[in-house]
Amino acid sequence: MPTTLVWFRDDLRVADNPALSWAASRGEVTGLLIDDTSGPRPLGRAAAWWRDRSAAELSTKVPLIRKTGDPREIVPRLARELGAEVAWNRRYDAPELDAEVKSATGARTFPGFLLAEPWEINSGAGTPYRVFTPFYKALQQHLIAHPPQPTAAPTLPGGTPLAVPDSPVWANGLAQHNIPGEDAALARFHAFLEGLADGHGYDNNDLRPGATSRLSAHLRFGELSPGYVWAETAAFADEHPAAAPHAWAFLRQVAWREFAWHRFYHLPDLAVHNVRSQFDRFEWAWSGNAAPWKHAQAFADPAMEPDPEAAQHLSQLAQWQRGETGVPLVDAGMRELWETGTMHNRVRMVAGSWLTKNLGIHWRHGEEWFWDTLVDADAASNPFNWQWVAGSGDDAAPYFRVFNPLTQQEKFDPSGAYVSRWAPQALLPGYPEPMVDIKASRKTALLAYDDIKNDK
Ligand SMILES: Cc1cc2nc3c(=O)[nH]c(=O)nc-3n(C[C@H](O)[C@H](O)[C@H](O)COP(=O)(O)OP(=O)(O)OC[C@H]3O[C@@H](n4cnc5c(N)ncnc54)[C@H](O)[C@@H]3O)c2cc1C
Structure with a gap:
């Protein structure tokens, strides 16, 4: 019976999985999961936590081999060893890598993401x-x-469950909520x-x-x-x-x-470069390589000079990351993120506006933090939405909108239930004041946006 090696990436399912269905219709299926040390941006830690557990479940439904290394080496070698055809569902964040593996293996590729x-x-x-x-x-x-x-799951023999790495202590909340x-x-x-x-x-x-x-x-x-x-x-x-x-x-x-x-x-460089190039002249605070993951250096853009006042901005960035901005809705959102690996869309927008507009910190710092802490972080939605919030993206009109986080709270959390769930202390007397004056920082942001408004 012909064997097919199905390389699973962002398609950890058996139902409506075109590559898997095609493979199962031919004969035997061996699934492959690669911890890619060479290719696209490495998963953030929250997303990696999710992926390990999702893959473990998948491995009970389809025989799955897990490897670490460079897919350009692993996929052709395994295909040779198994005498297998290769198939996968397409992804869009590593086109060159996939093209190389495809030309080495003659892989059949399918839509599905x-x-x-x-x-x-x-x-x-x-x-x-x-x-x-x-x-x-x-x-x-x-x-x-x-x-x-959509197609139903094919009949498959099931596999030996992959081991799930121990959850680190910081991930206790993720396990409770997801x-x-x-x-x-x-x-x-x-x-x-x-x-x-x-x-x-x-x-x-x-x-x-x-x-x-x-x-x-x-x-x-x-x-x-x-x-x-x-x-x-x-x-x-x-x-x-x-x-x-x-x-x-x-x-x-x-x-x-x-x-x-x-x-x-x-x-494809959406996570690194402003979509609207006039924003290259916008004076966001940029502290260079502040990303919390070890591959950050590879992701740094040497053309962007770190801000000389980096230390101050880094400490403000840390306050934002910890949900200690003194702004109840922002703090609640950042703590929801830390606890659950997710955050409500409206609050993502308000927290992003606070970082990029009131604090004047580069959207890339926010994007990097979300990349590491969101379980849903993906290579397109995260930078796309950050640029939308910051105003540097397409369709970001009105790009100069600065959310007032207090008005947003009154409008979208009138009962205070959201803030009291994630940052109850923010509703008690004695909670710190906002780390910067809301009105004054808004005015500064508007002047900066005004400066580049007419630039092309
Ligand atoms: C700064 C910022 C960063 C973000 N980063 C991500 C990210 O990395 N990954 C991600 O999936 N979403 C991201 N979002 C979009 C959005 O916040 C989440 O998709 C949404 O909160 C998920 O909740 P839900 O599944 O209940 O969404 P629902 O409201 O139920 O929407 C259904 C689905 O639509 C998609 N969706 C909804 N809104 C958006 C959007 N604005 N952009 C792209 N897809 C959307 C999601 O897949 C979502 O599950 C970001 C938004 C902002 C403002």
Whole structure:
């Protein structure tokens, strides 16, 4: 029987997995997971925590070999040893590496991480989209012409479970708040749809638990295919007219994920360079290599000079990271992140605005911190959203908006439930004042934005 080596990356699932289905239809399947020491940006620690556990579950469903090293060496060697064909589902953050492995092995590659391949959605002029709404319309048209047709999991023999590394102490909260893996992903998704059917609604500005899907890390690691999510939710909307507006509001957010990957595909250095080049002259505080992971040096941009006042900015950055800014909503968000590996989208925006605008610290420092601490951190959504918040990205209008975190708190957490859950001390007398004056720092930020407004 022919054997196929399926290289799993951001597709840790057996259902609706095109490469796996193709392999299973041919004969025997051996799965491969690589801790890549050569290629794209290494996973942050929270995401790596998630991936280890998700892969362990996958390994009970499909025989899975785990290797550490350079895929350019590992994949061809294993394929030779097993006498196997190679297959994988495409990803978009390591195109050169994948091309090399493909040319060495003749691998069959499949879509499956996105609703449409990033090159399939183009404007009338054949250029990529830079603004979300027209992109979304084009994506919807594409999905009408090519509706996702999810497939069931193939019959597989199951495997010996991979060992899961011990959880470090800092990850105790992650374990309490998250269940990685395809089974939990499916359960969460169906519970979310049931909630919509019961009238719970979806509102991504509502800070209460359960108001959004909490599917981002499951989608990030491909435990659910976006095609399955789209097809099931669209069918659900047809069957539940009262809940349909909520179901479509949710799918619209899923399309933001597509848009982030569309932009990243066309701007592969999104995590390092401003999309709008006039922002290269913006005087954000940049402390050089402050990234908390050991490969940070490789990710540093030598063209960016560290700020001479780096020490002060580093201490402000540390206050922000620890949730000790004196701004209740920002502190609650940063502590939610530390405790759970995730943060509500609205609060991500407010915390990001505080860092980049009121503190004037480079968005890359925020992006690096989120990269290391978010379980859903991905190579496109994270830098894309940071640049959106900072104003340096596409479709970031109004780029000069500076959120007032107190007004945001009044508007989106009127009962104080969110802040009292994550930073209860912030509601007690004696909590420190904001680390910088909110009004004065806003004014300084607006002047700086004004300076570059007319630059091209
Ligand atoms: C500064 C900043 C950094 C971010 N970094 C990431 C990241 O690294 N990875 C990530 O998945 N999301 C990121 N987001 C987007 C968003 O905050 C999360 O996707 C969302 O909070 C996840 O919660 P949910 O699954 O309940 O989302 P829901 O509201 O239920 O949305 C459904 C799905 O749509 C996708 N989605 C929603 N909003 C966005 C968005 N703005 N951009 C891209 N995809 C979106 C996610 O896959 C999400 O699971 C970031 C946002 C900001 C402001």
